[in-house]
Amino acid sequence: MKDFLDGVAGPSSITDRHFVRHVERAVAELGAGITWHSGHWIGEISRGAARGLIIGYSFPLNNVASAKAADDKVATTVLLAAAKVPCVEHRLVRPGWTGSAPVNWDRELPVVVKPNVESGGRGVLLAATRSELDSAIRELSGRYRAIAWSPFLTVADEYRTVFLDGELLLAFRKVRTGATEWRHNLHLGATPEVCVDPAVLDRLTQVGGDAMTALGLRFATVDVVVVDGEHLVMEVNSGVSLERFSRHSREYAALAGDVYAKAVAASVN
Secondary structure, X not given: OHHHHHXXXXXXXXXXXXXXXXXXXXXXXXXXXXXXXXOOOEXXXXXXXXXXXXXXXXXXOOOHHHXXXXXXXXXXXXXXXXXXXXXXXXXXXXXXXXXXXXXXXXXXXXXXXXXXXXOOOOOOEEEOOHHHHHXXXXXXXXXXXXXXXXXXXXXXXXXXXXXXXXXEEEEEEEEOOOOOOOOOOHHHXXXXXXXXXXXXXXXXXXXXXXXXXXXXXXXXXXXXXXXXOEEEEEEEEOOOOOHHHHHHOHHHHHHHHHHHHHHHHHHHO
């Protein structure tokens, strides 16, 4: 089981204690019970005859096809583009696969190369030259079956939004702490800043809500970037992780707890 968990983002009894506490508190407030398995990787919620499973950070709220599409960066791009939701284009590259579409890399560089399915910001590499691209693809192809690439964009701001049944529950900006790190991931040093500006929230609600509808999701996070003043969906995650956000402060931990409480309630109701 450990080998499987190492390759997938999910809670553990040591590193993601906030998530476990949030869920346990929400379950208790509903008069339900929860049994954990595999080091808090699987949670079995029960209340009377009702039963629901939490796997990693995924709640029993999204249908399987929608969840898989959301976690697949290229599939997300295809569906959002079809629904005319502004997004950062991701395209598939599979080394050695004859079905891969030819790419004029000299015209496309620089590009960002990343795992196509689930990464939590890990394995996201910037390639400015053909040699860097070859190195990035070689590195990732040894660990992932499919790789996605997208154009390297000058991102002014990046936000994470959390939606449940069409409602924006939480939105925060990922603030980079240094000029040397171009990525906006919290585990790479960025800090969360809760968004309270009504104009920004309205725009995030519109773009993120449209993405949720296009993918047929009930509960998920939508990452939105601002490029040249335009709000674009960067990626969508059907598993909702707020662990690093919770660690920032007691206030933020309480906000994350409210999100998970609503998700638990929706799961058992």
